[in-house]
Amino acid sequence: MEIFEGVWKEKKKLLTKNLVPGKRVYKEKLIKIKNIEYREWIPNRSKPAAGIMKGLKNFPLKKGIKILYLGLASSTTASHFSDIISKEGILYGVEISKRSLRDSLSVAEARGNIVCINKNARKPQDYPWVEKVDFVFQDIASNDQPEILIRNCKTFLKPGGYAMLSLKSRSMNVVKEPKDVYKEVGEKLKKEFKIIEKVELDPYEKDHMLFVLKWK
Numbered sequence: 001m002e003i004f005e006g007v008w009k010e011k012k013k014l015l016t017k018n019l020v021p022g023k024r025v026y027k028e029k030l031i032k033i034k035n036i037e038y039r040e041w042i043p044n045r046s047k048p049a050a051g052i053m054k055g056l057k058n059f060p061l062k063k064g065i066k067i068l069y070l071g072l073a074s075s076t077t078a079s080h081f082s083d084i085i086s087k088e089g090i091l092y093g094v095e096i097s098k099r100s101l102r103d104s105l106s107v108a109e110a111r112g113n114i115v116c117i118n119k120n121a122r123k124p125q126d127y128p129w130v131e132k133v134d135f136v137f138q139d140i141a142s143n144d145q146p147e148i149l150i151r152n153c154k155t156f157l158k159p160g161g162y163a164m165l166s167l168k169s170r171s172m173n174v175v176k177e178p179k180d181v182y183k184e185v186g187e188k189l190k191k192e193f194k195i196i197e198k199v200e201l202d203p204y205e206k207d208h209m210l211f212v213l214k215w216k
């Protein structure tokens with residue numbers, strides 16, 4: 001059953017339609033249903049998938065949209081976003097580590113809708129050529145997660161666009177109770193965004209909250 005545009009749930013597994021049939025990106029299973037190949041989207045490996053398994057109701061991705069992805073790593077999650085937006089869409093992925101980005105380069109080459117950017121997401125002025133996007137996703141474990149997101153949205157997000165923040169409480173503050181950290185970050189985000197939804201990712205990711213946001 002298609003639960004969001006481009007995302008299926010079959011036998012308790014999340015699936016996206018494989019943009020490059022026959023090719024895996026990580027250890028995901030390839031599953032054929034009525035002659036169409038899908039890739040299993042594993043919630044222990046990807047925070048938005050964990051959010052969906054935890055009952056997320058708002059997932060603002062669609063075929064053809066433009067995405068700015070902060071913290072691309074080796075494109076595990078980005079590859080599923082790439083399936084959903086398909087060839088008509090584009091995903092700009094910013095990653096500071098050359099080592100992680102190396103794995104993403106072959107994924108990007110095979111898929112044709114991922115652009116790898118080896119830059120620091122704290123400095124959006126270092127990738128000014130990126131076009132305006134419909135959606136910004138951020139998964140960088142640091143103590144300035146909301147600021148990094150806001151700075152990038154100010155530069156690249158279209159008015160009324162959406163963002164998603166995967167917040168790691170222990171990176172913001174090791175000793176503070178996660179619920180206090182979520183509240184504090186929520187207050188900061190409210191100044192710039194409408195908070196559409198938030199979902200705790202335990203037990204898939206301990207002490208993480210996924211925020212779905214709309215740019216004011």
Ligand SMILES: C[S@@+](CC[C@H](N)C(=O)[O-])C[C@H]1O[C@@H](n2cnc3c(N)ncnc32)[C@H](O)[C@@H]1O
Pocket residue numbers: 045046047070071072073074075076077078094095096097100119120121122139140141142
């Ligand atoms: C939790 S991992 C991302 C996992 C990925 N989102 C996924 O689901 O496949 C965080 C990534 O952010 C990168 N990172 C950390 N600080 C960064 C920064 N300032 N700018 C860009 N990337 C950064 C790290 O190198 C790491 O690859």
